[in-house]
Amino acid sequence: MAIDTSNLDVSTLVTTYLIPLGWKLAGAIALWIIGGWVINLIGNLSSRGMTRQKVEPTLVRYVEATLRVIMRIVLVIVILSVFGIETTSFAALIAAAGVAIGVAWSGLLSNFAAGAFLIILRPFKVGDFISGAGITGTVKEIGLFATTIDQPDNVRTTIGNNKLFSDNIVNYTLNPCRRVDLTAQLAHAVDPKQAMELIRARIIQIPNVATDPAPDVEILEFNAAGTKLVVRPYCHNDHYWQVYFDTNKALAEVGSANGWPIPAPHQVLRQPS
Numbered sequence: 001m002a003i004d005t006s007n008l009d010v011s012t013l014v015t016t017y018l019i020p021l022g023w024k025l026a027g028a029i030a031l032w033i034i035g036g037w038v039i040n041l042i043g044n045l046s047s048r049g050m051t052r053q054k055v056e057p058t059l060v061r062y063v064e065a066t067l068r069v070i071m072r073i074v075l076v077i078v079i080l081s082v083f084g085i086e087t088t089s090f091a092a093l094i095a096a097a098g099v100a101i102g103v104a105w106s107g108l109l110s111n112f113a114a115g116a117f118l119i120i121l122r123p124f125k126v127g128d129f130i131s132g133a134g135i136t137g138t139v140k141e142i143g144l145f146a147t148t149i150d151q152p153d154n155v156r157t158t159i160g161n162n163k164l165f166s167d168n169i170v171n172y173t174l175n176p177c178r179r180v181d182l183t184a185q186l187a188h189a190v191d192p193k194q195a196m197e198l199i200r201a202r203i204i205q206i207p208n209v210a211t212d213p214a215p216d217v218e219i220l221e222f223n224a225a226g227t228k229l230v231v232r233p234y235c236h237n238d239h240y241w242q243v244y245f246d247t248n249k250a251l252a253e254v255g256s257a258n259g260w261p262i263p264a265p266h267q268v269l270r271q272p273s
Helices: 010-052 057-082 087-102 106-121 161-166 192-204 237-257
Strands: 129-132 135-142 146-150 155-161 182-185 215-222 226-232
Touching: 010 057, 057 106, 087 215, 106 135, 106 161, 135 155, 146 161, 155 161, 161 192, 182 237, 192 215, 192 237
Parallel strands: none
Antiparallel strands: 129 135, 135 146, 146 155, 182 226, 215 226
16 A cells, blocks of 8 residues: 655654664564574474484485475564565465476476485485496485485496486395305316315305305206306305405315316217218
């Protein structure tokens, strides 16, 4: 509503409008400062409380950031009410802006939502060795919008949370043991039963090989070169490659120590009758 200033003198204008406006402005500034201090206090206290309860660090950041945003919105609404502005229309404006932002930033928001589900459902945590979205490696950080993974070749990869959450996730660290799959080809002249006993006895001596479950050494198939064995020791994922390479070395040592011939396809030639 327009103010008719034709019949108002300066003193009336000051006392009637400017002074009350100044008080409201001062009150709004005071509310903003005090409210900001309270918001920071509550945010820090909530963060420390969750940290003491050993909550996942990424979840702590999620909760703290969400709490701060909600309290800031409430603070703005309170300040607007001090000026006599209708907060219902302002809330409608926020809702409309939220819809517009949701449409424009649908990709980012989907990554944010997927990140929240990754934190809540916890298919993996920081430090786990996983495979997902075509990437295999160690999880270094679960962020608000993306997850960072260090691959075995020391390449750091950042994956959008939505892409990762939408794919099948394989966690190699979750279970206490992981199986190492290898094969050993024997020549026709080597006795498979004796070879299995020798290999099994040697594999048990390899450091970090689990005894429960015990290593598997079995006949996989018979082919033109002889008998093929499957060799499967178990170990923790942290020792996977050490056990993998040491088992290959053990197979070579057993074959060399017992004079096993090199496997080769065996053919029988017959004279035509």
